[in-house]
Amino acid sequence: MQTRVIKALRPELITAYHKKPFQTPVIGVTGGKGGVGKTTVAVNIASALEDMGHRVALVDADVDAPNAAILLGMELENSADVFTTMPLIDEIKCNSCGACVEACRLNALFLPKSKAPLLLGACNGCEACLLVCEENAIRRGKKHVGKTYKSNRGNLTLYTGELIPSLEESAIVVEKVKERVFQEAVDFDIIVVDTSPGAHCNVIKALQGSDSVITVTEPTPLGAHAFELILQLLDIFKLKGTAFLNRADLASPDDAMQSIAEEHNTSIGAKLNTDDELIKSYVAGNPVVKMLPESASAKTFVRLAQEITREYRI
Amino acid sequence: MKLCITSTGKDIEAKVDPRFGRATYFLIIDTDSGVLEVVENTAAAGGQGAGIGAAQIVSDKGADRVLTGRVGPNALKAFQESGIKLFEGVSAQETVKEALARFKKGEYSHTAAPSDVPPRGQGVGRGQGRGRGGGRCRQG
Numbered sequence: 533m534q535t536r537v538i539k540a541l542r543p544e545l546i547t548a549y550h551k552k553p554f555q556t557p558v559i560g561v562t563g564g565k566g567g568v569g570k571t572t573v574a575v576n577i578a579s580a581l582e583d584m585g586h587r588v589a590l591v592d593a594d595v596d597a598p599n600a601a602i603l604l605g606m607e608l609e610n611s612a613d614v615f616t617t618m619p620l621i622d623e624i625k626c627n628s629c630g631a632c633v634e635a636c637r638l639n640a641l642f643l644p645k646s647k648a649p650l651l652l653g654a655c656n657g658c659e660a661c662l663l664v665c666e667e668n669a670i671r672r673g674k675k676h677v678g679k680t681y682k683s684n685r686g687n688l689t690l691y692t693g694e695l696i697p698s699l700e701e702s703a704i705v706v707e708k709v710k711e712r713v714f715q716e717a718v719d720f721d722i723i724v725v726d727t728s729p730g731a732h733c734n735v736i737k738a739l740q741g742s743d744s745v746i747t748v749t750e751p752t753p754l755g756a757h758a759f760e761l762i763l764q765l766l767d768i769f770k771l772k773g774t775a776f777l778n779r780a781d782l783a784s785p786d787d788a789m790q791s792i793a794e795e796h797n798t799s800i801g802a803k804l805n806t807d808d809e810l811i812k813s814y815v816a817g818n819p820v821v822k823m824l825p826e827s828a829s830a831k832t833f834v835r836l837a838q839e840i841t842r843e844y845r846i
Numbered sequence: 847m848k849l850c851i852t853s854t855g856k857d858i859e860a861k862v863d864p865r866f867g868r869a870t871y872f873l874i875i876d877t878d879s880g881v882l883e884v885v886e887n888t889a890a891a892g893g894q895g896a897g898i899g900a901a902q903i904v905s906d907k908g909a910d911r912v913l914t915g916r917v918g919p920n921a922l923k924a925f926q927e928s929g930i931k932l933f934e935g936v937s938a939q940e941t942v943k944e945a946l947a948r949f950k951k952g953e954y955s956h957t958a959a960p961s962d963v964p965p966r967g968q969g970v971g972r973g974q975g976r977g978r979g980g981g982r983c984r985q986g
Contacts, residue, residue, distance in 0.1 A: 633902060639895025642902055644927035652920045652927075653895040 539768075546770045552741045554717040557844040559724050560742035560771070563749055564758030566729035569778040570594075570748045572814065573833070574726035575603045577746075579819040580830075580837035582688040586721040586846060589713050593738035594728035595678060595693035595705040605817045606690055608681040614693075614708045616657030616701050618673040623648040625669035632661035632670060656701060678705040680712050689720070702728075706737040714741070721846045729758075731765040739766075743844070745773035746836070747798065751783035756792060763796035774801030776836075781805040801839075804832050847877045849949065850909035851942050856884045858943040862936045864915025867896035873942055874909050877950075883907065897921035905930060913949050922957070932957040 552558070561574040571594070578590040592600035601608055619632070619641075626648040633641045633649055640653035641661060648669075655675075662670045677699050681692040693709030695702045706728075713723060727738035739745060745766055749759040759775070766773070775793050780786060780803040793800055804810075809827035813820035821830045840846075852869035854861045863869040868890045874883040885907055889899025897917070901924035904912060912925065913933045925932050933954040936945045948954065 636895075637892075639889060639892060639897075639899035639902075642898050642924040642927065643905075644924070645905060645929070647927070650923075650927055652923050653898045 541768060543770070549769070550741050552714060552717070554714070556717040556720050557722050557743045557840075557846065558741050559722065559840060560727060560739040560745040560773070561724065561748065562727040562735055562739060562745060562762055562766075563747055564729065564731055564762035565749065565755055568748045568750050568755060568758075569776075570729070571600050571603055571726050572810070572820075573746060573748050573776055573778070574724055575600055576819050576821050576830070576833035577837050577840070578688060578724045579604075580821045580834045581722055581724075581840065582686065583821065584837065584841065585687070586841070587687050587689075587719065589689050589691060589716070589720040589723045591709060591713050591723065591725040591738075592690065592692040593706050593709060593725055593734070595695045595702050595709065595734065596728060598692045598694050600726055601681075601683060601690060601692055602817060603814070604685070604688075604690060604819065606683045606685055608683055608692055608694075610682040611679045612681075612708075612712070613676055614678040614680060614705050615674040616655075616677050616704050617659050617662070618655055618657065618675040619651060619659075619661045620671040620673040621648050621651075622669045622671065625667045627667055627669075629666070631664040631666070635660040635664040654700065657704065675701075677701040678708075680705070680709040682712065703733045703737050706734050710737065710740065722840065722844065731758075731761045735762075735765065736769065739769065739771055742771055742773075745771045746776050746801070747773060748776045748778055749789065750779045751777060751786045751789050756788050759789065760792050763792065763798060766798075767796055774799050776801065777803045779804070779806045802832050802836055804829055847911060848874055848907075848909045849877055849911040849913060849946070850874045850904050850907070851936070851945055851949075852887075852912075852914040853942050855942075858882065858946065859941055861938060862915070862940050862942055862945050864936060864938045866912070866914040866917045866921055867898075867900045869900065869914065872900075872904055872907070872909075874904075874907050875946065895920070898924055901925060901928070901930075913945060913954060917957070 561570050563570045578588050582588045592598045630643050633643045640655045641649045642652045643649045678695040683690045691713045693705040695705045727735045749755045775798050777800050807829045809824045810820050810829035813823045821833050851873045852863040853871045853873045854863045869887050872885040889896045897920045901921045905928040911931050915936050934957050935954050
């Protein structure tokens with residue numbers, strides 16, 4: 533099978549894609565690889581911004597395994613269900629033309645001989661079948677695929693997306709949790725979005741509309757590989773930002789990471805060595821900026837938070 | 847009777863393709879007249895739902911029997927809905943011609959309907975057995 537490599541998308545498409553109807557700056561935190569510290573970075577920067585007196589929205593967009601609430605020691609509250617469309621076919625109106633079967637990119641619909649189509653396969657709710665049905669024989673059914681939550685503590689509001697385990701509609705849940713926070717964006721001075729690992733549709737959806745992106749990585753072969761992939765994705769979607777080199781002391785010198793960053797015109801904005809105090813706060817489920825403010829980790833996060841406030845004048 | 851045999855090539859000397867949804871060709875043989883129709887399986891290239899897509903092609907071509915190696919649950923349901931009888935168990939080593947000869951001798955057994963999907967006969971309510979099919983894992 534042929535693999536098509538996307539090198540560039542049309543600039544006007546990218547501009548339209550990232551357009552948002554509010555002024556609140558949006559900072560994405562991503563990283564490609566799992567376990568590099570994305571959520572730790574996002575949670576601590578959000579907490580540092582909160583401590584400076586800003587109204588902060590933190591979005592946990594890793595809907596397959598949301599865990600920012602655990603690191604913050606917060607409960608998930610104010611749930612809202614997320615649904616996708618499942619086609620409901622009216623057999624009386626249906627003239628068995630087969631247009632819906634042809635339109636279905638997932639081959640989920642099957643048209644038995646001289647009967648109405650049946651949904652046999654996995655539907656992702658794209659609604660192409662509804663659009664092509666000239667008899668209006670297809671109605672929108674609902675499939676429950678997950679929840680979004682909004683939890684509040686002081687000046688920090690956590691928005692969490694959660695996919696029902698075993699389902700595949702994760703990008704829709706990411707979209708819905710983003711929609712929820714973007715609708716309420718005027719209530720905040722800043723929005724921080726923590727993405728899932730990877731360089732796929734969920735990450736793209738999570739980073740949509742970001743004014744800048746912090747890419748968390750580590751100087752290991754796996755870290756370098758994922759770093760290269762995520763920076764390629766950021767290039768395609770014209771997302772700018774800096775890299776955060778976590779556990780920087782794992783490899784010194786870090787020439788490999790530096791050269792990957794340079795290739796993508798990204799600077800390494802912060803380096804953090806392995807820090808026992810950060811691990812202590814991680815185990816305690818309390819952000820290090822709150823629990824151990826004098827630690828090297830806390831100081832790094834506070835510095836990054838200050839840089840954000842200066843850059844966006846909040 | 848129109849019998850569909852999954853094949854790696856375009857004639858009956860070709861080896862059988864034991865896969866159904868990802869089979870390269872369908873050879874549809876009219877067992878009364880001996881007429882052979884070669885149909886390319888365009889569903890095989892798709893990322894998802896190859897079984898259902900392939901069953902659609904076979905059903906649209908008017909086959910009423912399918913002989914292949916193994917069929918997945920979605921294609922099996924599709925066959926039931928279209929009233930196509932399924933015969934499984936051909937191996938990749940045999941040619942279509944050999945498989946056809948063995949089929950005529952009755953060496954392949956008919957795959958019965960799975961117990962969770964009641965067959966839908968004439969006059970039976972539509973609502974039963976309509977698996978909504980949600981939740982199958984998709985990579986990427």
